[in-house]
Amino acid sequence: MLPVVVVHGGAGHIPKERTEESTIGVKEAARTGYAILQRGGSAVDAVVEAVALMETNPRFNAGRGSVLNIKGEVEMDALVMDGRTLDSGAVSAVRRIANPVQLARLVMEKTKHLCLTAEGASKFARSMGVPEVPEESLITDYAKMRWKKNLEPDANPVECQMGKMGTVGAVAVDMDGNIACATSTGGMINKMEGRVGDTPCVGCGGYADNKIGAVSPTGHGEAIMKVTLSRLVLFHMEQGKTPEEASDLALAYMKERVDGLGGVVVVDHNGTWAARFSSLQMSWAAAQQGKLHFGLFHGDHFTEPVEEHT
Amino acid sequence: MKTVIVVHGGAWSIPDALAESSVAGVKAAARAGDAVLRTGRSAIDAVETAVRCLEDDPTFDAGHGSVLNISGEVELDSIIMDGETLAAGAVASVRNIANPVSLARAVMEKTDHVMLTDRGASMFAEHIGTPVAHDLVTELERKEWEHSKSYPDGVKKFFNTQWGHDTVGAVALDSSGNVACATSTGGIRNKMVGRVGDSPIIGSGGYADNRSGAVSCTGHGESILKVTLARLILFHVEQGKSAVGAAEASLQYMSQRVKGCGGAVLLSSTGDWTASFTTPRMAWASVKEDILHYGLNPKEHFTEMLK
Numbered sequence: 001m002l003p004v005v006v007v008h009g010g011a012g013h014i015p016k017e018r019t020e021e022s023t024i025g026v027k028e029a030a031r032t033g034y035a036i037l038q039r040g041g042s043a044v045d046a047v048v049e050a051v052a053l054m055e056t057n058p059r060f061n062a063g064r065g066s067v068l069n070i071k072g073e074v075e076m077d078a079l080v081m082d083g084r085t086l087d088s089g090a091v092s093a094v095r096r097i098a099n100p101v102q103l104a105r106l107v108m109e110k111t112k113h114l115c116l117t118a119e120g121a122s123k124f125a126r127s128m129g130v131p132e133v134p135e136e137s138l139i140t141d142y143a144k145m146r147w148k149k150n151l152e153p154d155a156n157p158v159e160c161q162m163g164k165m166g167t168v169g170a171v172a173v174d175m176d177g178n179i180a181c182a183t184s185t186g187g188m189i190n191k192m193e194g195r196v197g198d199t200p201c202v203g204c205g206g207y208a209d210n211k212i213g214a215v216s217p218t219g220h221g222e223a224i225m226k227v228t229l230s231r232l233v234l235f236h237m238e239q240g241k242t243p244e245e246a247s248d249l250a251l252a253y254m255k256e257r258v259d260g261l262g263g264v265v266v267v268d269h270n271g272t273w274a275a276r277f278s279s280l281q282m283s284w285a286a287a288q289q290g291k292l293h294f295g296l297f298h299g300d301h302f303t304e305p306v307e308e309h310t
Numbered sequence: 311m312k313t314v315i316v317v318h319g320g321a322w323s324i325p326d327a328l329a330e331s332s333v334a335g336v337k338a339a340a341r342a343g344d345a346v347l348r349t350g351r352s353a354i355d356a357v358e359t360a361v362r363c364l365e366d367d368p369t370f371d372a373g374h375g376s377v378l379n380i381s382g383e384v385e386l387d388s389i390i391m392d393g394e395t396l397a398a399g400a401v402a403s404v405r406n407i408a409n410p411v412s413l414a415r416a417v418m419e420k421t422d423h424v425m426l427t428d429r430g431a432s433m434f435a436e437h438i439g440t441p442v443a444h445d446l447v448t449e450l451e452r453k454e455w456e457h458s459k460s461y462p463d464g465v466k467k468f469f470n471t472q473w474g475h476d477t478v479g480a481v482a483l484d485s486s487g488n489v490a491c492a493t494s495t496g497g498i499r500n501k502m503v504g505r506v507g508d509s510p511i512i513g514s515g516g517y518a519d520n521r522s523g524a525v526s527c528t529g530h531g532e533s534i535l536k537v538t539l540a541r542l543i544l545f546h547v548e549q550g551k552s553a554v555g556a557a558e559a560s561l562q563y564m565s566q567r568v569k570g571c572g573g574a575v576l577l578s579s580t581g582d583w584t585a586s587f588t589t590p591r592m593a594w595a596s597v598k599e600d601i602l603h604y605g606l607n608p609k610e611h612f613t614e615m616l617k
Contacts, residue, residue, distance in 0.1 A: 075430075086536035086568055092402070092506065093427045113505040114532045117403045118428030120385075120504010194430010195423045196402065203513040203538035225424045226396035228513035228541050235545050258396055 001271030001288065003037035003174050005030055007050050008275065009060050009283035010166035011218040011263035019283070019296055021059045026285040027294055029053045033170055034287035034306055043180035043208075044082050044105070047170040047216075051078075051101040051182040054168040058140045061166025063099055065140050066186020068147040069193050074138045075118075076186055077199040078104040083179030083208035090115040090200035093193075096132045097125055101184045104200070106130070115200055143186075150190045167199060169206065169216030171267045179269060181206040181214040181230075188221065197221025203231035212237050213269055219262015219279060226258045233266055243268050247276035254278070312599055313347035315340055316583050317360050317480040319370050319593035321528045321573030329606055331369040332593035337604055339363040340595035343480055344616070353482040353490035353524075354392050354415070361388075361411040361492040364478035368448045376446055376496025378455040381503055384446045386410040386496055387510040390418060393489035393518035393579070398424050400510035404431040408443035411494045414510070416440075425510060477509055479516065479526025481577040489524040489579055491516040491540075497531070507531025513541035522547045523579050529572015529589060536568045543576055553578050557586035564588075 009026040033050035037043070055063025066074045078100035081088035089108025091100050092115060106128050107116050116124050125132065169183035183206045185199045198221040199205035205221075207230040208214035215230040224230075229250055236246035243266040254260045255278055263277025265284055275284035275295065285294040292306045319336045343360030347353070364370045376384045388410035391398040399418025401410050402425060413435050417426050426434050436442075477495035484490075493515040497507050508531040509515035515531075517540035518524035525540040534540075539560055546556035557576045564570045565588055573587025575594060585594035585605065595604035600616045 088536065090506075093430060111502060111505075112532065113502055113507075114535050115506040115511075116502060117504045117506050118430070120403065120428070120502060123503055192421060192423060192426060192430060193433060194426045194428055195421075196400075196425040196427050197423075201425075201511045201513070202535045203511075203541055207538070222422065222424045225512045226398060228517070228538065231513060231538050231541050 002177065003172065004267055004271045004273055004286065004288040005033035005037060005046050005050060005170060005172040006265040006267055006273045006275060006286040007033065007170040007284065008216065008218055008263060008265045009054060009168050011277045011279040011282040012166060013280050014283065018059060022283040023294060023296055025054060025057045025059050026283045027292060029170065030285035030287045030292060031306060033172055037172060037174050040175060043172040043174040043178045044080065046172040046174065047180045047182035048080055048101055048105050050170040051168055051184050052099045055099050055101060055184055060168045061186045062168045062184040064138050065143060066138060067166065067189040068139065068143050069191050069195070071193055072147055074135055074186060075193070076100040076184065077196060078184040079200050079202070079205045080104045080108060080182040081180060081202065081206055081208040082108065083210040083214055086209065088114050088202050091121040092196040092200040093118040094121040096122065096135055097130065098133045101182050103130055114202065118194065146189055167218040169218060169265060171214040171216050171265050173267055173269065173271050177210065177269065179208045179210050179214045179267065181208040181216045183216045198224035201225060203228045206230050207234055209234060210269060213243065213267050215264050215266050217262055217264045218282065220260045223254055223258045223260020224262055227254045229254060229262065229264065233264055237268055243272055243274035244276060247274050251276060251278040312581060313483055313485055314577055314581050314583055314596065314598045315343040315347060315356055315360060315480060315482040316575040316577050316585060316596035317343065317364070317594065318478065318526065318528055318573065318575045318585060319364060320477050321587040321589040321592035323589065324591040324593060324606065328369060333604060333606055335364060335367045335369050336593045336595040337602060339480065340597050340602060343482060344597035347482060347484055350485055353484040353488045354390065356482040356484065357480040357490045357492035358390060358411055358415055360480035361478060361494050362409050365409050365411060365494055370478045377451060378447065379497070379501050379503055379505070382455060384496055386494070387506060388414040388494040389510045389512065389515050390414045390492040391490060391512065391516055391518040393520040393524055396519060398512050400425040400512065401431040402427040402506040402510040403504050404435065406432065406442050407435050407440050408446065411492050413440060424512065428504065477528040479528060479575060481524035481526050481575050483577055483579065483581055487520065487579065489518050489520055489577060491518040491524040491526045493526045508534035511535060513538045516540050517544055519544060520579055523577050525574055525576045527572060527574045528592065530570045533564055533568045533570020534572055537564045539564060539572070539574060543574060547578055553582040553584040554586065557584050561586055561588045
């Protein structure tokens, strides 16, 4: 069953014209992570590179292509967690970084801390030689259009929810049975400056533990935080539930208790995985035993060989 | 229904010179929180009141008396959570305000968000009219910060020597059966600029849920985060453990798995409570049924009649 990597590109309502690109993006990310695992790379390496690829892909709400805050700026959150040691690294409300997930990894590996925020995270990036990129390079026309649309006084409240739950993430188990997760986001559209969602919060935006498994969530960040969704899924698994059962229980609880929608990708220490969501859609892909699985709508489960024949 | 409040002033090697003022401080905070509950007000009001008392007391590492970061600045983290709705508010790396717990409450009540950080949190504070505080740094702390710069490894020293102090927090159960928690800190001395520890992170620095209880944690923040200590403790309560059993199992797990030490106050939704710690000392106090309980050293449990 090992190795395995599962990625998601966000839950919510993905506009029809963007669904194909989203699916292509998650498949590419899963392939990238899987190739690393097959070469003997660690679960941490796999999830970080899979997420970094989606951060670079302007179709996702992470890194380049992030949604904009109320002032029209990009502020990003990211988390990586190593299930072997429970070490994690996170950055929150960080600006002008192309790949916040890689900076989160540096926080984990190069500091005694687990989370650096805003200007402190930027100072650390500079001290590590991570290049600062112009904010304009992270902003897409699509994000700008949506930002402007939501500023209009008559903005449709239902329409405003579109894409509000974007995040990208990955979970993996490597050849040695080590488990990791990574998650990254540009946050909520038109959020307040300095708003931090679930993504950089351990237990909310992700959790990994070699003894249980790993989770990377997506969806309404504040709801995920209130129920500590990632930790909740793993507690259910600790009690004997399968990844699918644990995910469904936790998502149902989030809906019932705090009226929140979202999704998760989950893997257990045996490599059994699940991609589950309570929102309309979640783009996801998983690579295991040479096979690539993927989907977008409820009930989807397409497969093709990991090795592409293009 | 009977009300309960439990407060802590941090789990660390509290030096003898601060022992008396730490105990006096947590007793005063427990009394203040209890007075709120007695008038029928909510658990959330009680924990906010108790934590503000501790933030205002320079003995503690929160608000006034906070430790300084590597640049000699105060950066504050705080969280407050309502167990009835699971609503929560938090601020991280916020500067120049005396009572971050009240700003965290404003985030919970006046925004759609759960957490604001750094400049964004400061702008929100200004927007709602929070007074700016310029006197958060105590002379004692400035001196200790200067002295501690000679220690290369602040974290290792922090919890086992006399340098520095730690997080404050409170949990309460009100007459309507609602629980709440609040936690506030200035973090670890000489932390990196923008370091966020466990305190403002839901599930780590604190958690409250009417279905299980409320927890506020203290100690080595990075270890608390790794095991999501507050949430772990409540999962044990949900599995049927007593308050003492849940807290001790969780602290033991944190010690074994990630070599971390700390403490927590836990109040179950049935009113069972504990103040548990694995550091040399933790200042704590609680009020339940007209009795004030308090302690500092391991196994200590003093009581006195209220009023």
